Amino acid sequence: MPPRLFSRFSFSAAVLDDRGRLLLTEREPFRFRSLPDNRQHLVREGDTLFSLAGRYFAPLPRPAGLWWIIADFQPVPIHDPTLSLELGRLLFIPSIRVITEEVFSEARRQETAT
Secondary structure: OOOOOOOOOOOOOEEEOOOOOEEEOOOOOOOOOOOOOOEEEEOOOOOOHHHHHHHHOOOOOOHHHHHHHHHHOOOOOOOOOOOOOOOOOEEEEOOHHHHHHHHOOHHHHHHHHO
8 A cells, every 4th residue: 555645655665574564764864955935933831743743734634744854854854743843943844835846745755666
């Protein structure tokens, strides 16, 4: 079964180990780039990666599940989404256009498959 639409595992390969278990390889993160349509968010009390993704990516399916895009997209990526965000930290938020045209583009999928 392929990953769900907008899954962070879209760019992982599946391999069978010697015991027949299906394992996912590491995925290639979508790293920060300075783009004209990036948004910035100053972390306030109560902000989480999940709530920010839900707010900024609301038009997309399961927007809070796209928290990993915000985590990956920082100049210094966030590796543990369960930790509290530092108050006052400036986060860079990619636009919906970047998510649909670049993060989940067919060209990127083919690029990571090779």
